[in-house]
Amino acid sequence: MDHSVSIRDLSLSFGNVRVLEHLNLDIGQGEFIVLLGPSGCGKSTLLNCIAGLLDVTGGQIFISGKNVTWEEPKDRGIGMVFQSYALYPQMTVERNLSFGLRVAGMDKKEIDQRVKRASEILQIEPLLKRKPAALSGGQRQRVAIGRALVRDVDVFLFDEPLSNLDAKLRSDLRVEIKRLHQRLKNTMIYVTHDQIEALTLADRIAIMKNGVIQQLADPHTIYNRPTNLYVAGFIGSPSMNFLEGDLIGGDQPTIRLESGTTIPVGGYEFETKPKSGSTKAVLGIRPEHILVGEAAASMPYQEDVVIEIVEPMGSDTLAYTTVGGVSVSARADSELDLKAGQKLRVGFDPGRGSIFDVETTNRL
Amino acid sequence: MSNPAQLSTNVALDAVDNKGMRLEGNHGPRPKPFFTPKRIVLYSILFVACLYYLFPLYVMVVTSFKTMPEIRFGNIFAPPIEFTGEPWVKAWTSACTGLTCNGLNPGFWNSVKILIPSVLLSTVVAAVNGYGLVNWKFKGSEIFFSILIFGSFIPYQVMIYPLVMITRELGIYGSIWAVILVHTIFGMPILTLLFRNYFASLPVELFKAARVDGAGFWRIFFEIMLPMSLPIIVVALILQVTGIWNDFLFGVVFAGTQNYPMTVQLNNIVNSAQGSPEYNVNMAATILTGLVPLIIYFISGRLFVRGIAAGAVKG
Incomplete structure (x- = not known):
């Protein structure tokens, strides 16, 4: 078995509330998996189950091929990093790092060696004699990572480790975690509600909602080929534009919007060829796939519109307008110098979008 | 006993007030007299409360240093004329508690x-x-x-x-x-x-x-x-x-x-x-x-x- 972590049919309920239901997940050796979802979706609960901090109601958990469903956290070969750092306030950094090793009864020399190595990797050697209260947020989180590092575990579990940090530090530490992963090549499971973290760090992302994994795929697939409406709307900022209408199948399938506008979707790769009749469907187009001005000329669908609102974002500009009777946002080059009230042509290629069935919300 | 704490709380509150005012209207901190009616009432009540609790203690302490004849004389509020530590020694070592007389x-x-x-x-x-x-x-x-x-x-x-x-x-x-x-x-x-x-x-x-x-x-x-x-x-x-x-x-x-x-x-x-x-x-x-x-x-x-x-x- 070459899976690092395997979750089989996992269920968990608190009283009558079912948090996780029949959840399956296989994580490869050295893979970086991000569990992404809004708060209350069960992602942290799942992580706690893997760590052994919650007793599961049903199912099994395997780590490195061993069934650890009922093992103590310490016997699972996992290390965990928490959002609030969870450093022991009365101990120095050094003692924080070595606590787990001292509990395990390791000899002093080995402990010192491991603490030294971990603090080198994380560049926290000058802090070893300090107490956590005398550290900044970023330093505290490094120590917390170090605590998992010294124990030489197979699997790292991160529970929203960057959520308490400010934006600048967050992106710094994000890069550092990625570097750490490339260096150590451990399996890492990372819980977050921040899609940027998910997209930048993950080998694969598991998007969760109501205790169910909606889609498990690499960031590129998640972003470009979302499996259902929920994933499509959750990933991406600003979120995907949704144009709802009737999908009319046939040799040249089109979507007719409520306003009567028809959009040819012949270039779209359907998962299954649409039936010849008409079905309620939603066409999703990312803001950056709606081209503005001259660039729109080569697009299969074009329309002349009036720009309503302009939001300059620095590197690019968000333009809000109406296409086919629906409000949409388009990401345009900031060089275009758009102005509200400006009339110009926009266009997009439906082939780059996603089409979902309205009833099942699944990708067509 | 709690006066210092009370005071410092008031000061802290005042500081917050001032800051709020400065943010709103760009005023300088308004000079405040120490004896405002509010404070006079507040401290009067605190003073009376203190007296109420301390007075019995005072009587006890004073009485414990008097001799018995002086106590029989009355004037329970007066300080001892003839100061004696004898009652304390007796209370500790030789006062009778039931059958034995070893004090407290x-x-x-x-x-x-x-x-x-x-x-x-x-x-x-x-x-x-x-x-x-x-x-x-x-x-x-x-x-x-x-x-x-x-x-x-x-x-x-x-x-x-x-x-x-x-x-x-x-x-x-x-x-x-x-x-x-x-x-x-x-x-x-x-x-x-x-x-x-x-x-x-x-x-x-x-x-x-x-x-x-x-x-x-x-x-x-x-x-x-x-x-x-x-x-x-x-x-x-x-x-x-x-x-x-x-x-x-x-x-x-x-x-x-x-x-x-x-x-x-x-x-x-x-x-x-x-x-x-x-x-x-x-x-x-x-x-x-x-x-x-x-x-x-x-x-x-x-x-x-x-x-x-x-x-x-x-x-």
Whole structure:
């Protein structure tokens, strides 16, 4: 078995509330998996189950091929990093790092060696004699990572480790975690509600909602080929534009919007060829796939519109307008110098979008 | 006693007010006279309240240093003309408590012998209870806690007879151990509540981190939780020290004549039927008995308030 972590049919309920239901997940050796979802979706609960901090109601958990469903956290070969750092306030950094090793009864020399190595990797050697209260947020989180590092575990579990940090530090530490992963090549499971973290760090992302994994795929697939409406709307900022209408199948399938506008979707790769009749469907187009001005000329669908609102974002500009009777946002080059009230042509290629069935919300 | 604290709070509030004003209207800080009507009323009330509580103490102290003839003369508010320490010595060493005349001295040591084990035992057990109830929830732990809390509403009197029987069956009735056991039992509800609330206010992630690090029940308790609970331990100690020191009922029922605590012996001195009442000795004895809780409050007042506040958050 070459899976690092395997979750089989996992269920968990608190009283009558079912948090996780029949959840399956296989994580490869050295893979970086991000569990992404809004708060209350069960992602942290799942992580706690893997760590052994919650007793599961049903199912099994395997780590490195061993069934650890009922093992103590310490016997699972996992290390965990928490959002609030969870450093022991009365101990120095050094003692924080070595606590787990001292509990395990390791000899002093080995402990010192491991603490030294971990603090080198994380560049926290000058802090070893300090107490956590005398550290900044970023330093505290490094120590917390170090605590998992010294124990030489197979699997790292991160529970929203960057959520308490400010934006600048967050992106710094994000890069550092990625570097750490490339260096150590451990399996890492990372819980977050921040899609940027998910997209930048993950080998694969598991998007969760109501205790169910909606889609498990690499960031590129998640972003470009979302499996259902929920994933499509959750990933991406600003979120995907949704144009709802009737999908009319046939040799040249089109979507007719409520306003009567028809959009040819012949270039779209359907998962299954649409039936010849008409079905309620939603066409999703990312803001950056709606081209503005001259660039729109080569697009299969074009329309002349009036720009309503302009939001300059620095590197690019968000333009809000109406296409086919629906409000949409388009990401345009900031060089275009758009102005509200400006009339110009926009266009997009439906082939780059996603089409979902309205009833099942699944990708067509 | 609480005046300095009050003052500093006021000052802090004023500072906040000023800041708010500056933000709103760009005013400079408005100069405030020290004697505003509000303050005059406030301090008058505080002053009267202080007098009300301190005056009896004053009378006691003054009386305890007077000779008996001077006391019979009247003028209970006047300071002693002929200053004497004799009543204090007598109260401590030779006042009659029932049949023996050794003063409060043996009673003091009895109280100490009851106090120290009772306080330590009840605090430690309650701390473990609170920790278990918060971090190692078991099936029915909430119900267990509710029953425990309910226990604090049952009047002591109802429990005394059953407890007498229990301690008799255990063979410790009429000994110091019976009093210690009873104090530990009756301290449990309130102390457990204190510790539970305090531990519940600590981030649960610390506990999780320690478990991932491989620490078990006792190691987490001693190495992680206890070092963080100094404020609440101080509160528990103060509550128990004063409560147990001031106890009369359990001492008189369970301790047996040899082990009567100070409060019981004080009562025996004051209520002794023989001879005319020696007010000066009574006063000295009363002050001596009250001295321990008084000192505790003086030393730890500030810590106490902080700890109570820490234990109050999160129910």
